[in-house]
Amino acid sequence: MSKKSKQMLFNAFTQCSICHHSKGQWKNPIDGSSQGYKEIEYWVNLAKKLEEGCFDALFLADIHGTYNVYKNSREAAIRHSVQFPSNDPTLPISAMAYATKHIGFACTYSTTYFHPYQTAKLFSTLDHLTRGRVAWNIVTSYIADANENFGLGNKLMDHDQRYDRADEYMDVVYQLWEHSWEEDAIVKDIENDVHTDPSKVHEINFEGDYFNVIGPHMCEPSAQRTPVLYQAGQSSRGLTFAGRHAEGVFGMFPNIDACKKSVLSYREAAFNQGRAKDDIKIFPGVTVVVAETDQEAKDKFEEAKSYTSPEGSLALFSGWAGIDLAELDSTDNLVEMKTDAIQGLLSALVVIDPEREWSLEDVADYMAVGSLMPKIVGSASSVADELEQWIDETDCDGFNLVPVNQPSGFADFVDLVVPELQKRGRMRTRYSGSTLRENYFGNGEARLRPKHPAHSSLPEWKKNCG
Amino acid sequence: MSKKSKQMLFNAFTQCSICHHSKGQWKNPIDGSSQGYKEIEYWVNLAKKLEEGCFDALFLADIHGTYNVYKNSREAAIRHSVQFPSNDPTLPISAMAYATKHIGFACTYSTTYFHPYQTAKLFSTLDHLTRGRVAWNIVTSYIADANENFGLGNKLMDHDQRYDRADEYMDVVYQLWEHSWEEDAIVKDIENDVHTDPSKVHEINFEGDYFNVIGPHMCEPSAQRTPVLYQAGQSSRGLTFAGRHAEGVFGMFPNIDACKKSVLSYREAAFNQGRAKDDIKIFPGVTVVVAETDQEAKDKFEEAKSYTSPEGSLALFSGWAGIDLAELDSTDNLVEMKTDAIQGLLSALVVIDPEREWSLEDVADYMAVGSLMPKIVGSASSVADELEQWIDETDCDGFNLVPVNQPSGFADFVDLVVPELQKRGRMRTRYSGSTLRENYFGNGEARLRPKHPAHSSLPEWKKNCG
Numbered sequence: 042m043s044k045k046s047k048q049m050l051f052n053a054f055t056q057c058s059i060c061h062h063s064k065g066q067w068k069n070p071i072d073g074s075s076q077g078y079k080e081i082e083y084w085v086n087l088a089k090k091l092e093e094g095c096f097d098a099l100f101l102a103d104i105h106g107t108y109n110v111y112k113n114s115r116e117a118a119i120r121h122s123v124q125f126p127s128n129d130p131t132l133p134i135s136a137m138a139y140a141t142k143h144i145g146f147a148c149t150y151s152t153t154y155f156h157p158y159q160t161a162k163l164f165s166t167l168d169h170l171t172r173g174r175v176a177w178n179i180v181t182s183y184i185a186d187a188n189e190n191f192g193l194g195n196k197l198m199d200h201d202q203r204y205d206r207a208d209e210y211m212d213v214v215y216q217l218w219e220h221s222w223e224e225d226a227i228v229k230d231i232e233n234d235v236h237t238d239p240s241k242v243h244e245i246n247f248e249g250d251y252f253n254v255i256g257p258h259m260c261e262p263s264a265q266r267t268p269v270l271y272q273a274g275q276s277s278r279g280l281t282f283a284g285r286h287a288e289g290v291f292g293m294f295p296n297i298d299a300c301k302k303s304v305l306s307y308r309e310a311a312f313n314q315g316r317a318k319d320d321i322k323i324f325p326g327v328t329v330v331v332a333e334t335d336q337e338a339k340d341k342f343e344e345a346k347s348y349t350s351p352e353g354s355l356a357l358f359s360g361w362a363g364i365d366l367a368e369l370d371s372t373d374n375l376v377e378m379k380t381d382a383i384q385g386l387l388s389a390l391v392v393i394d395p396e397r398e399w400s401l402e403d404v405a406d407y408m409a410v411g412s413l414m415p416k417i418v419g420s421a422s423s424v425a426d427e428l429e430q431w432i433d434e435t436d437c438d439g440f441n442l443v444p445v446n447q448p449s450g451f452a453d454f455v456d457l458v459v460p461e462l463q464k465r466g467r468m469r470t471r472y473s474g475s476t477l478r479e480n481y482f483g484n485g486e487a488r489l490r491p492k493h494p495a496h497s498s499l500p501e502w503k504k505n506c507g
Numbered sequence: 508m509s510k511k512s513k514q515m516l517f518n519a520f521t522q523c524s525i526c527h528h529s530k531g532q533w534k535n536p537i538d539g540s541s542q543g544y545k546e547i548e549y550w551v552n553l554a555k556k557l558e559e560g561c562f563d564a565l566f567l568a569d570i571h572g573t574y575n576v577y578k579n580s581r582e583a584a585i586r587h588s589v590q591f592p593s594n595d596p597t598l599p600i601s602a603m604a605y606a607t608k609h610i611g612f613a614c615t616y617s618t619t620y621f622h623p624y625q626t627a628k629l630f631s632t633l634d635h636l637t638r639g640r641v642a643w644n645i646v647t648s649y650i651a652d653a654n655e656n657f658g659l660g661n662k663l664m665d666h667d668q669r670y671d672r673a674d675e676y677m678d679v680v681y682q683l684w685e686h687s688w689e690e691d692a693i694v695k696d697i698e699n700d701v702h703t704d705p706s707k708v709h710e711i712n713f714e715g716d717y718f719n720v721i722g723p724h725m726c727e728p729s730a731q732r733t734p735v736l737y738q739a740g741q742s743s744r745g746l747t748f749a750g751r752h753a754e755g756v757f758g759m760f761p762n763i764d765a766c767k768k769s770v771l772s773y774r775e776a777a778f779n780q781g782r783a784k785d786d787i788k789i790f791p792g793v794t795v796v797v798a799e800t801d802q803e804a805k806d807k808f809e810e811a812k813s814y815t816s817p818e819g820s821l822a823l824f825s826g827w828a829g830i831d832l833a834e835l836d837s838t839d840n841l842v843e844m845k846t847d848a849i850q851g852l853l854s855a856l857v858v859i860d861p862e863r864e865w866s867l868e869d870v871a872d873y874m875a876v877g878s879l880m881p882k883i884v885g886s887a888s889s890v891a892d893e894l895e896q897w898i899d900e901t902d903c904d905g906f907n908l909v910p911v912n913q914p915s916g917f918a919d920f921v922d923l924v925v926p927e928l929q930k931r932g933r934m935r936t937r938y939s940g941s942t943l944r945e946n947y948f949g950n951g952e953a954r955l956r957p958k959h960p961a962h963s964s965l966p967e968w969k970k971n972c973g
Contacts, residue, residue: 057632059702065700067695067702068697068700075695075702079632079635079636079727079729080635080636081601081604081605081636081637082605085605104725105624105625105628105725107723115705115708115710115723116705119703119704119705119708119723120700120701120702120703120704120705121700121702122702122703125703125725126725126726126727127725127726128628128631128632128635128636128725128726129628129629129632131597131598132597132598132600132601132629132632132633132636133601133636134598134601135547135598135599135600135601135602135603136601136602136604136605136636137601138547138602139547139548139551139602139605139606140605154622154624154625155625156620156657156658158571158620158656158657159571159620159621159657162571162594162595163595163598165594166523166545166594166595166598167598169545169546169594170545170546170547170594170598170599170602171547186721189719189720189721190624190720190721190722191622191624191625191720192622192718192719192720229533229541231534234531234534234586234587234816234818235586236525236533236541236586236587236588237585237586237588237591238585238586239581239582239585239586242581242585252658253655253658254655254656254657254658255652255655255656256656257573257581257585259570259571259591259592259593259594260592260593260594261545261592263545350700352700
């Protein structure tokens with residue numbers, strides 16, 4: 042079956058921060074993130090290593106506040122460097138692009154804190170500098186604390202309204218990227234002294250409920266025009282948003298069954314928006330620890346667990362859930378708590394072992410390495426077996442690799458697992474296209490697929506052209 | 508006299524755009540900016556060349572709208588690529604920093620369109636990635652059109668209010684950069700499982716007329732903490748702002764007398780704010796065309812003038828003046844026009860030749876190459892003579908070099924003028940310090956000087972510490 046032989050796509054998931062999803066690993070002598078995250082050579086070397094392993098992209102998260110729900114304080118987040126400090130992920134990209142040829146770069150950028158006119162300019166610039174190797178992870182932001190850094194009060198906008206606003210935001214950037222500049226606007230007509238034909242560069246004159254933007258776009262068309270679009274909303278409204286806009290989805294799915302259901306619902310969501318089911322690529326997060334043998338991998342995993350900071354994990358979980366876990370007894374069974382937020386997150390754990398009572402200690406222990414990602418620990422062959430099972434049974438398209446240690450976890454994967462997957466015909470052995478969208482969708486597919494709504498989000502001038 | 512032997516500092520001034528200050532040069536076969544401005548190799552090669560010439564910094568301008576005053580239309584600006592398109596200047600920096608060791612990077616970033624919390628994060632990240640080689644050119648933005656791209660209506664904020672707001676903006680970023688993180692906050696105490704000491708990372712709890720920012724800053728302290736601060740305001744209010752905040756000033760001064768007066772007034776302005784007169788470095792813009800002999804340089808200059816686009820120059824001048832020059836006859840004498848804006852700009856031309864009537868044609872002709880910068884055309888020796896005269900008579904500190912053609916104009920300067928200036932002891936032959944601030948102020952001066960107001964813009968927690 043062709044489906045069974047589907048090749049795997051791979052993104053490396055991290056943040057310009059310390060021990061991204063594995064709190065406490067800064068104490069592990071093999072971890073370099075605490076010093077490296079701020080250094081340009083660290084990022085360049087990582088990008089080169091990932092390109093050696095034919096990865097599709099380096100995927101960078103970002104936040105704009107601190108996790109301050111746990112004990113109603115920032116202390117634990119600061120102490121254990123829970124995604125804090127966090128440097129700007131857009132800025133190391135040009136260095137990495139300069140030192141590589143093929144690998145793409147996915148950047149988290151918030152629709153809440155940045156204006157769409159600037160966002161459009163930023164991603165167009167990156168797409169030019171990388172020659173079409175950039176993706177945007179669209180987030181509406183979930184940390185209320187961040188709002189207080191941007192003068193927006195101490196509450197998040199209503200969840201559904203946040204998505205309505207984000208839909209309008211997307212219309213603005215689509216019109217700037219896809220419809221403001223015609224493809225042949227730059228003519229360089231020396232005889233008539235015309236560098237750019239003004240009749241082919243258009244205002245968008247966008248007037249919406251949230252944004253008014255006159256245009257034209259500040260940038261000429263880049264290789265991809267619109268960056269590859271990522272999104273990760275798992276709520277009902279978030280799913281609709283992803284179905285409409287996303288070309289890639291990153292998710293934390295606790296096991297194969299949960300992932301399979303989500304993959305189906307994302308494909309349905311795309312289909313319901315008039316797109317093809319495979320117009321959306323789905324990347325479950327996985328935390329892999331690999332070594333020469335299964336036993337060595339297990340030892341490495343246990344070794345890593347000896348460096349964890351449980352309080353850091355609880356600060357992260359409390360921030361995600363919006364509930365202060367410190368108010369519970371460490372042995373309380375969280376499964377019995379009825380709040381939606383906590384159940385949503387716990388579902389990740391509950392499905393793994395429905396019989397188990399999950400106490401705070403258990404949660405902290407499970408999240409200690411790779412937070413809520415499923416953990417795959419073993420030799421290259423064992424890891425490859427498990428990844429094959431995931432992709433064959435869930436119909437996902439690839440994985441967001443979340444290592445325990447950085448950069449060594451990425452390097453181990455490239456050195457050990459990638460050759461095994463390549464041997465099995467499950468991973469590319471060289472890049473074919475030249476843009477990131479081509480990595481994902483195939484050679485010649487540098488631009489958004491025909492049914493993507495960006496094509497039909499027309500500014501007035503284009504509507505009037507018939 | 509020690510003053511007479513003052514060494515010259517040099518910035519290369521341009522924009523991620525086409526033919527920055529010399530409209531029409533895209534037609535000149537030696538000009539590479541029309542293709543190169545969007546390519547990473549172009550910027551990396553330029554940075555390496557400038558570092559070969561011991562330049563202090565590459566200085567990148569930026570805008571967020573089109574010059575649409577001329578003929579009440581964007582047409583001329585688009586046709587002649589008048590700083591349009593314009594890519595984001597912050598994004599190529601990491602690539603250039605990766606390929607170099609010493610040269611700095613000054614970036615224009617607007618206080619009107621970007622929130623201070625993000626601006627602080629952006630420059631801290633750049634300062635980390637470059638290991639202390641970044642400067643911020645603070646602008647309040649002068650193109651009304653840009654406001655319509657950011658949903659701010661079609662008028663600029665009142666000029667003085669814009670500066671009041673910018674003063675408050677600076678207080679926010681100072682508190683984030685200088686006072687949110689104590690120097691020794693990162694402790695990496697393995698025994699007690701403390702990566703960062705929470706008692707040394709502080710909220711700023713800023714509540715102002717324009718901004719409310721709780722903090723703490725998202726980034727740990729970088730080599731310079733606060734980037735080197737540039738500003739270019741020449742109005743009375745702008746001068747006060749520069750006197751308070753700026754460590755570097757870039758100006759367009761038409762001749763030595765005008766420059767001398769401005770240098771004095773900047774130093775006075777710094778002194779009036781309690782700073783030392785030499786705490787502010789002043790860089791007049793100069794357009795240099797250099798060749799092996801005076802005659803060859805003159806020929807090259809005339810050759811360049813044959814590629815100009817006068818309409819592009821008038822669109823630029825109209826945008827700066829806020830007055831549609833197309834409404835005048837091409838032979839009208841602009842000197843007789845009484846508007847402040849036009850007189851302010853024309854003063855640049857009038858002082859050059861007080862007897863002359865300046866018609867539109869004359870203005871377009873003068874601005875054709877290097878816009879309002881004084882032009883210095885000749886052999887390396889002649890150029891060096893003239894630059895020596897400028898620095899000795901005006902007491903400026905160096906120059907912002909504005910070439911006619913890019914990147915060749917920069918390369919010519921490095922290949923011909925730099926060795927001549929070095930031979931005369933007027934330019935460094937190697938870098939001494941490692942940060943940009945040290946390039947400007949001397950080894951060991953990586954941080955803001957003691958009397959800079961950033962040190963006294965204290966958040967509550969620090970005030971309360973006595």
